[in-house]
Amino acid sequence: MDESSPRIVALVPAHDEETTLPAALASLRAQTLPPDRVIVVADRCADGTVAVARRGGAEVVETVGNTARKAGALNQALAALLSVLDDADLLLVLDADSALSPGFLAEAVATLTDPTVGGVGGIFHGRPGGGLPGALQRNEYARYAREIHRRGGRARVLTGTATVFRVATLRAVAAARGTRLPGRAGEVYDATALTEDNEITLAVGTLGLRAVSPRPCTVHTEVMPTWRDLWHQRLRWQRGALENLRAYGLTRVTLPYWAQQLGMYVGILGVALFLLATALFAALGELGPPRGLWLVVTAVFVVERIWTVRRRGPRGMLLAAPLVVEFGYDLVQQAVFLAAVGAMLQGRAPRWHHLTAAPA
Structure with a gap:
């Protein structure tokens, strides 16, 4: 050099x-x-x-x-x-x-x-x-x-x-x-x-x-x-992010991060309301395949999910296409977000998790 x-x-x-x-x-x-x-x-x-x-x-x-x-x-x-x-x-x-x-x-x-x-x-x-x-x-x-x-x-x-x-x-x-x-x-x-x-x-x-x-x-x-390893990793990530923001307070630098966290938790509420409405329509026998405008919205959402992982090739795109698999993954992460808030508010000691197994 x-x-x-x-x-x-x-x-x-x-x-x-x-x-x-x-x-x-x-x-x-x-x-x-x-x-x-x-x-x-x-x-x-x-x-x-x-x-x-x-x-x-x-x-x-x-x-x-x-x-x-x-x-x-x-x-x-x-x-x-x-x-x-x-x-x-x-x-x-x-x-x-x-x-x-x-x-x-x-x-x-x-x-x-x-x-x-x-x-x-x-x-x-x-x-x-x-x-x-x-x-x-x-x-x-x-x-x-x-x-x-x-x-x-x-x-x-x-x-x-x-x-x-x-x-x-x-x-x-x-x-x-x-x-x-x-x-x-x-x-x-x-x-x-x-x-x-x-x-x-x-x-x-x-x-x-x-x-x-x-x-x-x-x-x-x-x-x-x-899933167990993933849960412990993301629980530490989310709780750590929340505790870091609490330590720094609301500043010009942290404002976007606070907004992101608020958006995530509002999103969790939105998903909960969606699932509740879906269950209600199913109980009333009103649940069916999307039609009209909702069909267009669903199609756009599917295309977006596939397009955003196109660099991963056919396997990544096929995994994204059914929606339900990745939606289930999102629900796991939302459960992590809620668990992180609960653990922090209760003052529970954080649990560290080290992955010792050799990679596949």
């Missing part, structure tokens, strides 16, 4: 990830602009993660006494790294169960030459496997990627799967903790946050910087292979 170019350090937090880590490290070696250093942060690993990391050519840092999971592991590593890196250097945080597209880092470096950009997040796609839950997640991720493209690359979340930050941005976040930002002074990540990626997105926005996800910055990540 040219001496005037920023150094790139890849930080890979890993907890018992011996099966998925090789693909993550291979994707870093395959970058058109590879990182200068790759550091695996092994957090309380009881498997072969450390040995796998060293065989893959990575440096290894093992956490000491960490009780704050991913955020705590990253904070321990960053406490040492930020003292030796320059403000212009770049730091990639990559999940050990995720793999980057080859041009990811080159695009992120080019994007971060814009001083208004605080972080470049990946556009994530689901890996193969996982049966029906996995297929539904891949369709969901395809629609989210399409939404980002239509928003001009503006990201709602600097995803934990893969995000590149300027070191100066991380220093600014750490300096603002305990005053402008929630969390402990001097730490980059808020160790109390259930969703550290969502929280640091709000932190970056509060400091006046933008979160972006350029089209070439794609990353493939694991999907939850069972």
Whole structure:
């Protein structure tokens, strides 16, 4: 790398990830602009993660006494790294169960030459496997990627799967903790946050910087292979999002996120009323196939569902076509949203869930 170019350090937090880590490290070696250093942060690993990391050519840092999971592991590593890196250097945080597209880092470096950009997040796609839950997640991720493209690359979340930050941005976040930002002074990540990626997105926005996800910055990540795994993952995501908003309050930065949450819960009410009306019409014998205007509306909705996953090919489109399958998936997610609110209001301790099975 040219001496005037920023150094790139890849930080890979890993907890018992011996099966998925090789693909993550291979994707870093395959970058058109590879990182200068790759550091695996092994957090309380009881498997072969450390040995796998060293065989893959990575440096290894093992956490000491960490009780704050991913955020705590990253904070321990960053406490040492930020003292030796320059403000212009770049730091990639990559999940050990995720793999980057080859041009990811080159695009992120080019994007971060814009001083208004605080972080470049990946556009994530689901890996193969996982049966029906996995297929539904891949369709969901395809629609989210399409939404980002239509928003001009503006990201709602600097995803934990893969995000590149300027070191100066991380220093600014750490300096603002305990005053402008929630969390402990001097730490980059808020160790109390259930969703550290969502929280640091709000932190970056509060400091006046933008979160972006350029089209070439794609990353493939694991999907939850069972409904139980999916439930626990989404429950943590939703409760974390709500708690982050509560911590930040209503600001210019959080207003769109509050509006999104309000829209989701109003939508749940709308679905409940629709199901109630459907049951009532069925009981009265008035339920039948759509006709006239309702037939047109239904057809448009079906086409929209199919069109928005066309990049997934015939399998994704066939899954979307019947509507009822994806509608059932939406109902599961709405149940998660309600459960998250209930758990937060009742003050129940959050339950962490780690997927240990090898991907299908």
